[in-house]
């Protein structure tokens with residue numbers, strides 16, 4: 085089946101859109117990252133605003149994926165829909181449901197990583213919530229990051245250590261690669277101190293990084309570098325030991 089995919093996501097960041105980009109890239113799918121096109125070619129932020137204004141299947145926020153003439157929003161749901169189309173989810177329903185459950189947990193984890201630098205509100209600047217960000221990040225480093233990563237490590241070990249769910253690569257394995265890369269970027273000290281406790285996830289992320297299409301994507305200009313506008317931000321003052 086050859087479908088046309090259009091991704092609508094903020095053009096200057098990896099953000100939550102990156103979980104979707106990695107799946108499309110791994111599968112070698114043909115897609116247009118619409119907002120990264122020049123405005124004259126229908127791209128830029130106006131393209132996102134247009135899709136958010138849609139009166140059918142109205143999405144709340146990006147990422148939004150257009151498949152044919154249908155819109156799908158919510159990162160984990162987009163991946164749930166893409167998984168069977170791209171060969172990135174197991175064939176049996178119980179495994180697909182568990183995969184979706186794991187991906188929703190990854191989404192919760194990503195939200196909490198975001199809230200380390202924006203604990204009061206996304207509409208405020210980081211600079212307007214620095215003391216709260218410091219407290220929130222301390223809690224994240226001491227309790228939440230170990231709890232989420234410990235859970236994912238356990239899921240991986242229970243499934244034999246090669247993949248989180250099923251016997252082949254899924255979109256959740258790709259998302260683990262992204263999570264670990266993001267945490268390493270945002271909190272290099274705290275994350276490297278915790279890394280010895282998650283050898284399974286580390287091995288999985290290394291294997292994903294070596295997959296030819298992922299390696300080619302990461303080395304290409306299509307991969308936007310991490311920066312201080314996205315989900316994972318590096319503010320050294322938050323990276324306490």
Ligand SMILES: N[C@@H](CCC(=O)N[C@@H](CS)C(=O)NCC(=O)O)C(=O)O
Pocket residue numbers: 099100101145146147157158159160191
């Ligand atoms: N639960 C949604 C969250 C979507 C989301 O928060 N999108 C961000 C960008 S990563 C956004 O633009 N939010 C606008 C808003 O919440 O007002 C998902 O996982 O896709």
